[in-house]
Amino acid sequence: DVKVTQSSRYLVKRTGEKVFLECVQDMDHENMFWYRQDPGLGLRLIYFSYDVKMKEKGDIPEGYSVSREKKERFSLILESASTNQTSMYLCASSGTTDNEQFFGPGTRLTVL
């Protein structure tokens, strides 16, 4: 079974803190994705990566950065957390030949 794990299910941070969200997949997938999910807005793509050390901006990259030093791990970084970044963050991965994205359980981040 494909497994995508995220480092935390719930996280509470203060405004201005640096926040790291970690995602690990065990299927040797080339592609990895970070989304945020907000009520009424669906899933919006923040960043994605199609190879180690490669990254591309998604639809809403402002205020975020990412790091992919190893194939199985993709990190989302909030350099200076703000209250409008309170959201559910979902990581996903997919291979190059199949279309299906496999999602982790999500991290619910609250920024106070």
Next chain:
Amino acid sequence: QQQVKQSPQSLIVQKGGISIINCAYENTAFDYFPWYQQFPGKGPALLIAIRPDVSEKKEGRFTISFNKSAKQFSLHIMDSQPGDSATYFCAARGGNKLTFGTGTQLKVEL
């Protein structure tokens, strides 16, 4: 910009009824149209998907209808069950990215 529009936002259906969720897209370069199902506390999971060269795909009680000329596709859940209560997202693929709709919260009542 919202490239994939999904409706309705929420839906209540009686057990045994048909649930219908609609999506419309703008980008004619989209080449793959999946539907994802999400239960509370879980990440979305692929339910069923279709390519634009096919007008319909059926898997068990779930059917996708695809209208390429109208740039619309829909999910039909036949004989809806309480266990189908979840949030459903349509999506469209361009390149190696998926663009998701805003989601439909389905509740199937006894």
